[in-house]
Amino acid sequence: xxxxxxxxxxxxxxxxxxxxxxxxxxxxxxxxxxxxxxxxxxxxxxxxxxxxxxxxxxxxxxxxxxxxxxxxxxxxxxxxxxxxxxxxxxxxxxxxxxxxxxxxxxxxxxxxxxxxxxxxxxxxxxxxxxxxxxxxxxxxxxxxxxxxxxxxxxxxxxxxxxxxxxxxxxxxxxxxxxxxxxxxxxxxxxxxxxxxxxxxxxxxxxxxxxxxxxxxxxxxxxxxxxxxxxxxxxxxxxxxxxxxxxxxxxxxxxxxxxxxxxxxxxxxxxxxxxxxxxxxxxxxxxxxxxxxxxxxxxxxxxxxxxxxxxxxxxxxxxxxxxxxxxxxxxxxxxxxxxxxxxxxxxxxxxxxxxxxxxxxxxxxxxxx
Ligand code: NAD
Ligand code: IPM
Ligand code: MN
Numbered sequence: 001x002x003x004x005x006x007x008x009x010x011x012x013x014x015x016x017x018x019x020x021x022x023x024x025x026x027x028x029x030x031x032x033x034x035x036x037x038x039x040x041x042x043x044x045x046x047x048x049x050x051x052x053x054x055x056x057x058x059x060x061x062x063x064x065x066x067x068x069x070x071x072x073x074x075x076x077x078x079x080x081x082x083x084x085x086x087x088x089x090x091x092x093x094x095x096x097x098x099x100x101x102x103x104x105x106x107x108x109x110x111x112x113x114x115x116x117x118x119x120x121x122x123x124x125x126x127x128x129x130x131x132x133x134x135x136x137x138x139x140x141x142x143x144x145x146x147x148x149x150x151x152x153x154x155x156x157x158x159x160x161x162x163x164x165x166x167x168x169x170x171x172x173x174x175x176x177x178x179x180x181x182x183x184x185x186x187x188x189x190x191x192x193x194x195x196x197x198x199x200x201x202x203x204x205x206x207x208x209x210x211x212x213x214x215x216x217x218x219x220x221x222x223x224x225x226x227x228x229x230x231x232x233x234x235x236x237x238x239x240x241x242x243x244x245x246x247x248x249x250x251x252x253x254x255x256x257x258x259x260x261x262x263x264x265x266x267x268x269x270x271x272x273x274x275x276x277x278x279x280x281x282x283x284x285x286x287x288x289x290x291x292x293x294x295x296x297x298x299x300x301x302x303x304x305x306x307x308x309x310x311x312x313x314x315x316x317x318x319x320x321x322x323x324x325x326x327x328x329x330x331x332x333x334x335x336x337x338x339x340x341x342x343x344x345x346x347x348x349x350x351x352x353x354x355x356x357x358x359x360x361x362x363x364x365x366x367x368x
Contacts, residue, residue: 004316006037007067009060011045012089013289014299014352015073021301021356022071022308025325028360032367033321040067044096045075045089045289055092064096064280069315071308072096072284077291093284097137100280102269103169104176105137105248106310107286109235109255109265114333118260118342121232126258131238132184133255134177135248137269139169140199142245163199165244170206172272177242178214185239187218191227191247199244207242228254252286261341262287263300266307268314281315283307293340297351300339302329305359328362335362 008023010016029035042060049055055075064070075089083089096102110130116123144162151157174190181188190207192200204221211219222230224247230237231251235258243251256262265287271280285303293299306329313322337358338347350358 003068004035004037005066005068006039006311007063007070008039008041009044009070009072010041010047011073011075011092011289012047012077013074013291013294015045015075015289017294017297017299017352018285018301018304019071019073021352021359022304024356024360025305025308025363028363029321032364035318035321044072044092046077046080048092049080049083049087049089055087055089056095060092061095061099064100064282068278069311070096070280070282071304071311072282073304074285074287074289076289077294094142096282097269098143100282101138101271102280102282103136103138103271104173105135105267105269106180106314107133107135107248107252107255107265107267108310109133109252109259111259112264112330112333114330115260115264115342117344118338120257121235125233126235129235129259131235131241131255132180133241133243133248133252134173134180135243135252136165136169136173136245137248138245139165140245163197163244163246165199165203167202167206170203171210174207174210174242175213176270177240178210178217178219181217181240182214186216187220187239189220189222189227189238189241191222191224191241191243191251193224194221195223203244224251227251231255231258256286261300262303263339263341264302264306266303266310268307268310270314279315281311283311283314297353298340299352300341301352301356301359302339305329305356324363324366325359328359328366331362331366332358 010019042063075092080089111126116127119126141161141163144164147161149159192203194200194204256265267286269282273279309322309325312318336347337350
């Protein structure tokens with residue numbers, strides 16, 4: 001079927017480098033699977049600031065509104081670090097999430113067995129790990145008011161942000177997490193700090209209430225600090241983890257270290273379906289623009305390629321193609337090719353495009 005409208009937003013740093021490798025996969029799908037996307041490219045982050053003076057220009061928002069799915073690279077970098085807060089590249093992704101209503105950020109953390117050796121933990125602690133972090137992504141301290149930096153009457157200054165969650169915000173993301181858990185192992189761990197935060201206490205209350213709708217899912221609650229410790233020591237105890245915007249951000253970077261590298265983890269950020277069943281969705285790696293390696297051609301493109309696989313699965317119901325791409329990535333890793341971030345003794349160290357080409361070669365073999 002035609003008319004799969006895809007908006008590609010490469011952004012900054014390694015964003016364009018890893019998105020380029022997805023374009024190879026998209027070309028392959030056109031060639032070998034007769035799946036054609038209607039692709040637009042747009043500007044976001046520092047690239048959009050340079051060209052149009054805003055990290056997420058209205059033109060990009062209009063493109064995003066029209067798209068069936070958005071493939072996002074990453075934004076930010078030292079070039080724009082001294083800009084005023086309201087003008088920073090990071091605002092690009094935040095505006096997209098907020099204005100498109102992308103409230104649920106799904107961050108799967110899977111240890112591909114050829115990569116167990118690249119984990120920060122002993123291989124046996126992570127081999128077979130397959131967990132899903134559901135991170136709330138349009139609320140919490142990222143957006144709460146009041147926020148700012150101000151001078152107090154006594155002349156001293158303070159900086160402040162507000163963690164705030166409405167009943168509705170917690171309910172919808174919790175429901176999505178329970179639905180996911182019921183299709184997986186049936187275990188959900190909800191994370192907050194109900195011991196010290198009012199919003200955490202409220203989070204626990206609402207999640208517990210939503211849980212009553214899902215008698216088949218075993219709900220447990222865990223303080224976020226303990227969860228970080230448990231993830232870094234016994235990660236296989238988890239299946240689905242539900243967390244606020246900030247805690248989910250932190251825990252997913254930690255999960256990345258446990259699975260081997262930030263360069264491996266994709267994500268999907270979903271909105272609510274409208275009356276016709278259409279939902280906005282954005283797909284991006286959980287890593288950033290990696291200024292320390294940008295321009296060197298050594299970034300790992302796997303997280304971006306796997307984000308595209310999630311896009312096929314979640315936006316276009318193309319499970320078979322998603323599994324093909326994931327399988328091709330795994331084969332490349334098993335074959336011994338490694339970018340620097342997942343290097344292990346005995347493997348062959350390659351750059352971004354060799355890795356992308358290798359994925360396409362495996363895809364070719366798989367449908368031969
Ligand atoms: P980062 O994720 O960009 O990098 C952290 C470390 O991981 C770096 O050492 C980097 O080289 C490495 N790394 C990340 N992705 C990699 C890949 N694909 N292959 C190999 N190594 C990889 O985080 P940071 O350095 O804290 O942030 C850099 C910039 O990116 C900041 O401006 C930040 O705000 C932004 N950022 C953007 C997003 C996003 O666009 N969604 C996400 C996170 C950070
Ligand atoms: C992420 C990033 C973003 C976040 C930044 C760039 C706004 O760290 O996508 O994980 O904190 O959500
Ligand atoms: Mn992050």
